[in-house]
Amino acid sequence: MRYLTAGESHGPQLTTILEGIPAQLPLTAEDINIELARRQKGHGRGRRMQIEKDQVKILSGVRHGKTLGSPITLVVENDDWTHWTKIMGIEPIPTEQEEEIKRKITRPRPGHADLVGAIKYGHRDMRNVLERSSARETTVRVAAGAVAKKLLAELGITVAGHVLEIGGVKAEKISYSSLEELKEKTEQSPVRCIDEEAEKKMMAAIDKAKEEGDSIGGIVEVIVEGVPAGVGSYTHYDNKLDAKIAASIVSINAFKGVEFGIGFEAARRPGSLVHDEIIWSKEKGYTRKTNNLGGFEGGMTTGMPIVVRGVMKPIPTLYKPLLSVDIDTKEPFEASIERSDSCAVPAASVVAEAVVAWEIAKAIVDQFGKDRMDLIKENIEKWNERARNF
Numbered sequence: 001m002r003y004l005t006a007g008e009s010h011g012p013q014l015t016t017i018l019e020g021i022p023a024q025l026p027l028t029a030e031d032i033n034i035e036l037a038r039r040q041k042g043h044g045r046g047r048r049m050q051i052e053k054d055q056v057k058i059l060s061g062v063r064h065g066k067t068l069g070s071p072i073t074l075v076v077e078n079d080d081w082t083h084w085t086k087i088m089g090i091e092p093i094p095t096e097q098e099e100e101i102k103r104k105i106t107r108p109r110p111g112h113a114d115l116v117g118a119i120k121y122g123h124r125d126m127r128n129v130l131e132r133s134s135a136r137e138t139t140v141r142v143a144a145g146a147v148a149k150k151l152l153a154e155l156g157i158t159v160a161g162h163v164l165e166i167g168g169v170k171a172e173k174i175s176y177s178s179l180e181e182l183k184e185k186t187e188q189s190p191v192r193c194i195d196e197e198a199e200k201k202m203m204a205a206i207d208k209a210k211e212e213g214d215s216i217g218g219i220v221e222v223i224v225e226g227v228p229a230g231v232g233s234y235t236h237y238d239n240k241l242d243a244k245i246a247a248s249i250v251s252i253n254a255f256k257g258v259e260f261g262i263g264f265e266a267a268r269r270p271g272s273l274v275h276d277e278i279i280w281s282k283e284k285g286y287t288r289k290t291n292n293l294g295g296f297e298g299g300m301t302t303g304m305p306i307v308v309r310g311v312m313k314p315i316p317t318l319y320k321p322l323l324s325v326d327i328d329t330k331e332p333f334e335a336s337i338e339r340s341d342s343c344a345v346p347a348a349s350v351v352a353e354a355v356v357a358w359e360i361a362k363a364i365v366d367q368f369g370k371d372r373m374d375l376i377k378e379n380i381e382k383w384n385e386r387a388r389n390f
């Protein structure tokens with residue numbers, strides 16, 4: 001399985017083409033729209049999210065609600081596009097209005113892709129960078145992830161995500177009896193955090209940052225249950241599934257770090273308090289007493305829940321000016337901006353679910369048969385039976 005995405009933040013649409021989704025997977029636009037709507041929510045987002053009402057169009061690869069095995073084309077239109085047709089250069093601009101309409105961007109924001117992207121591609125107008133470096137692109141990554149999630153759900157695999165930390169406020173009371181319950185609780189929270197006290201403090205921290213013209217980041221967690229043991233491989237660096245998941249998390253705009261299970265805490269504990277002791281029972285086969293390693297050993301799934309966390313830095317576009325340099329005049333200036341999110345950690349947790357779901361679905365399809373859902377299901381059942389009695 002692989003996918004490409006195309007489209008600019010203020011262009012007409014975002015597109016993704018998914019290749020290698022097996023045939024016979026039930027799939028509707030509604031399955032995808034639910035995920036797109038989840039990504040748009042969250043306390044701390046800017047005005048753009050009030051303009052967009054993300055809805056997918058499925059343009060190929062699905063007939064009568066089932067995948068065909070052929071490439072799937074998904075499109076999400078940008079509602080904001082109608083305000084940008086001239087700036088984006090699709091409509092001709094009268095010469096006398098050129099400067100005003102093009103609104104050339106020559107003042108790079110520290111922390112965004114503006115300056116380095118401009119140097120790299122030779123753009124004197126940094127809009128040519130920001131249009132694609134914008135996290136608007138994560139819309140169609142979530143669409144691709146929705147398809148992956150649907151595939152995983154058919155195989156009894158559940159993906160859930162939530163927010164653990166925003167602007168230094170940590171969720172302390174995290175209790176849920178199943179991933180279904182975690183999902184339900186998360187949906188009710190404006191910051192996708194299930195600790196109600198922390199939720200209030202997180203919202204206050206976001207409001208404060210916004211008032212001060214600042215931005216804040218945080219930590220998100222994704223949990224995946226039901227993945228068979230032995231997916232991925234230790235045999236070569238690029239077969240390691242934990243490595244692929246780590247790359248997918250850090251590929252999300254503004255994500256700077258990743259950890260599995262107890263993660264960086266492992267550096268501070270002795271081995272006896274890190275490694276997960278092995279037990280066996282007739283019903284469950286091999287399981288672990290704990291899950292400190294977050295579901296991976298040797299780049300392979302252990303059969304325990306996959307637990308992965310990602311850290312998002314604060315949004316780079318700030319109302320509070322930061323020092324930068326105009327690339328035309330080389331004069332220093334203090335950056336000022338029009339609109340931006342002040343915190344997008346809740347939305348980013350939905351993106352994190354999507355990219356993790358994609359990597360796991362891909363590894364499963366690679367390992368258990370690429371063509372059709374019924375054969376993949378049969379192969380997994382046989383595999384699980386064999387692993388239990390090994």
Ligand SMILES: Cc1cc2nc3c(=O)[nH]c(=O)nc-3n(C[C@H](O)[C@H](O)[C@H](O)COP(=O)(O)O)c2cc1C
Nearest residue numbers: 112113133135253254315316317340341344347348
């Ligand atoms: C859901 C989401 C929304 C974002 N919204 C904004 C935003 O409104 N303004 C901004 O400057 N950056 C925003 N970002 C972050 C930038 O896209 C990101 O910092 C930029 O592409 C540079 O990449 P890097 O931070 O990974 O180095 C957002 C990121 C995500 C995941």
Ligand SMILES: C=C(O[C@@H]1CC(C(=O)O)=C[C@@H](OP(=O)(O)O)[C@H]1O)C(=O)O
Nearest residue numbers: 046048049133134135136139339340341
């Ligand atoms: C559009 C989305 O996020 C955008 C990500 C983003 C950035 O620089 O990454 C900048 C903002 O865009 P604009 O400049 O149009 O207000 C965000 O709104 C989205 O998530 O759908």
